[in-house]
Amino acid sequence: MxxxxxxxxxxxxxxxxxxxxxxxxxxxxxxxxxxxxxxxxxxxxxxxxxxxxxxxxxxxxxxxxxxxxxxxxxxxxxxxxxxxxxxxxxxxxxxxxxxxxxxxxxxxxxxxxxxxxxxxxxxxxxxxxxxxLPEMDIAYWIDLWRQGRIDVVTITSGEALNNLMLFLGEARHEFTERTPLVVIGSRIEKLARDLGWHHVIGAEPASDQAITETIIGLAETKRAAQDLQTSR
CATH class of the missing domain: 3.40.50.10090 (Rossmann fold)
Structure with missing residues (x-):
């Protein structure tokens, strides 16, 4: 995106x-x-x-x-x-x-x-x-989100986060409540929480590798929860 x-x-x-x-x-x-x-x-x-x-x-x-x-x-x-x-x-x-x-x-x-x-x-x-600010068809991304095809969002700058909220408009609350957001740095983490994101994870140190490892950790946690639910 x-x-x-x-x-x-x-x-x-x-x-x-x-x-x-x-x-x-x-x-x-x-x-x-x-x-x-x-x-x-x-x-x-x-x-x-x-x-x-x-x-x-x-x-x-x-x-x-x-x-x-x-x-x-x-x-x-x-x-x-x-x-x-x-x-x-x-x-x-x-x-x-x-x-x-x-x-x-x-x-x-x-x-x-x-x-x-x-x-x-x-x-x-x-x-x-x-x-x-780039031109973007935000409706396409919102449709993917609602179809459950976006499990996590990563943000590496405060300006990108502000632009995302601007693009989402009135639909923002639908996603900030249930979608994990992976960020770098305490400043962006605080901004995300101030903007209403419920599940914010800070990747440390601020690197592509840390972001990737954080996403993998989220995926493994989700898979484990699904396996537990299936086994019941």
């Missing part, structure tokens, strides 16, 4: 200028694989960070995308692949006087930048992509 469409920013000139400032940054923080992909598009397909700058990647997939592009990664936050774990890293504890470029999409979270600024850093955004 396509809930987000990723597109290039309308005017990439600002991001291009920021990425081209080879002697200014102490840290470059890439927030996602899309941040890597669109940054590379903007600057012509290859990028060499300034020698003095260190590079942080939020998420293993982001780090892999950077490595594939030949960009050295100095920091991958753990145990969670999110801004909170990055901020908890020793490297981010004292950033007084440092210049940090956050490469992200338009309208991303402000928590990372605000915290780094509170710790004394100068933070600038290079916004290299945007998220738009």
């Amino acid at each position: 396509p809930l987000l469409e990723i597109a290039a920013v309308a005017d990439p000139s600002t991001a291009e200028a920021l990425l081209s400032r080879t002697d200014q940054w102490d840290w470059l923080i890439f927030t996602s694989t899309n941040a890597v992909r669109f940054a590379l598009q903007i600057i012509g397909g290859s990028y060499a960070p300034p020698p003095s700058a260190r590079v942080a990647a939020i998420g293993r997939a982001t780090a892999e995308a950077l490595a594939k592009a030949g960009i050295r990664v100095d920091l991958i936050p753990k145990p969670q692949f999110n801004s909170e774990s990055l901020l908890a890293s020793p490297e981010m504890a004292d950033v007084t006087g440092q210049s940090i470029l956050i490469v992200r999409g338009e309208g991303g979270r402000e928590h990372l930048a605000q915290t780094l600024e509170a710790r004394g850093a100068e933070v600038v955004f290079a916004e290299v992509y945007r998220r738009i």
